[in-house]
Amino acid sequence: MRILHYGLGYTPERSGGLVQYVTDLMGEQVKQNHEVAYLFPGRVNIFNSLTKIKKSKMRISGVTSFEIINSLPLAVFGGIKDPEKFQRKVDHSIYNDLLDDFKPDIIHVHSLMGIHKEFFEVATDKKIKIVYTSHDYFGLSPNPTFYFNGKSWDEENDLNFWLNVSQGAIETKKLKLLQLPFYSNIRDIIKKFKKSSFQKEKHYKNMENEAFSLEDRKLFEELIDYYQSIFELITLFHFNSSISKTVFERNLVNPISSYKILSISNSTILGGTKHIKLDMSKVKKITYIGQYAEFKGFTEFLELAQSYIHKNIKFEIYGENIDLVLPANVLNKKRFSSEDKEKIFEGIQLLIIPSKWKETFGFLELEALSYNCPVLVSEHVGSKEFIPHEYVFKVGNLTKYLNELSISNVVTSFSLYLPTFQEHTKNIERMYIKNNG
Structure with missing residues (x-):
């Protein structure tokens, strides 16, 4: 052809x-x-x-x-x-x-x-x-x-x-x-x-x-x-x-x-069967990856971090090589190289993708899942169809949603198959x- x-x-x-x-x-x-x-x-x-x-x-x-x-x-x-x-x-x-x-x-x-x-x-x-x-x-x-x-x-x-x-x-x-x-x-x-x-x-x-x-x-x-x-x-x-x-x-x-x-x-998505487990009682660090931009839900992520300022949970952000004024419990780790990607994802306890624009798809979720990384996404992330509905939250409702998961110490798991690029x-x-x- x-x-x-x-x-x-x-x-x-x-x-x-x-x-x-x-x-x-x-x-x-x-x-x-x-x-x-x-x-x-x-x-x-x-x-x-x-x-x-x-x-x-x-x-x-x-x-x-x-x-x-x-x-x-x-x-x-x-x-x-x-x-x-x-x-x-x-x-x-x-x-x-x-x-x-x-x-x-x-x-x-x-x-x-x-x-x-x-x-x-x-x-x-x-x-x-x-x-x-x-x-x-x-x-x-x-x-x-x-x-x-x-x-x-x-x-x-x-x-x-x-x-x-x-x-x-x-x-x-x-x-x-x-x-x-x-x-x-x-x-x-x-x-x-x-x-x-x-x-x-x-x-x-x-x-x-x-x-x-x-x-x-x-x-x-x-x-x-x-x-x-x-x-x-x-x-x-x-x-x-x-x-x-x-x-x-x-x-x-x-x-x-x-x-x-x-x-x-x-070609970077690791295909095959993946096993995802989320145990909220063990989550002590929550991660954001992406542009430091409102349309990506960055402001809502910071509001979440601020609400946890007196709790034993840390937050980290990756994405842009700039300095920002952030809540005391948020660490700005800036941009990472492709060589470090595997190490980064394997160290993530919970990734949140809080997009506010209606993403047509979103590779970040697939990258996380390919490393068996637990991920929560907003209803506006196109690739949400890969994960169970209980891992999806409404835009503007992130803090309430995570509070409910934390209070009940939710333990959930699921398996999925990611197609290879071939x-x-x-x-x-x-x-x-x-x-x-």
Whole structure:
């Protein structure tokens, strides 16, 4: 099978779970004797704004790379400042030549960031099946998480939301810096001096539509229609959780004709049968891993720690190399390397994932489970489907929930089977071949 993936690129230029998943999947598909190519938004040419596709150097053995020079902007920080620049037209021949060159049987799209509508139109004209994996909500929302001003807006998604969330968006010319060749070399230096996600988060005053210009309202209405028209060209939606399916169904204008719910994985997840045991009487340390950010539930975790300030339980946080003012019983252990991951997880007595945004999936839970680590997750974590419902708490109810577990000294255990990444890749292949609706 000839498979063309579209994603955000490779490490170190890009990072995160989406990038890891795409690159792992492509590598495994090559091992399973598929012909694989990767299309991604590449460099920005500051001297020539013409969009073109260039064959790039091979980063994964057996995977042909195609780089979009001067792609659409990448709204990786959430929000859109210049809606007209996110729907810029290009000549269909750019993508026609690419598809005539590689001749894919399947196109697997992992994000709408950076890619033009013309790509989907050409593929549809050529009757090539387009599979879309719901890694985030970009396109349904200008913010990939749908989280803004302290809540998820997936149930209140209208023009007013798009206008308001744009208040905190980064200027498009600054977004282009992400795609300059030297950016990955200075990114780690920038991170050393940046504020934490928690410190950067701001709440904005919700304004009525009339507070925005007529031009902005018109442009954002056009942008909403632009992305909705792209989603109409998707052949098969691959939802990685029931949460992502629900959010997409609620926010797509037209009904979904074909979909498959299939959890995802990556090459670092240790497959096989796992045995998880939680004995609250023995828990003396509770752990948080992730961005120090409100949408990740970081504030709720700190509120939990504060409520236990006079009890014999310590808390630790991992995630960002910055200093914060924290409750006295919270130790900031900052970022850890992949080499230390096994040691970290084996030392965790209880991991809490208190996400407030409706995570489409969430690899952190699977990583913990793969090391037989007890984990409690909020109802907004897509991968919650792997664990019994008593390990899932309501958003905003973490402290009460843990108090109830502690008072009763709950002892629970369960077993589960995590597919290997090879098994997952086979499931993806079967999904390509058969449309399940």
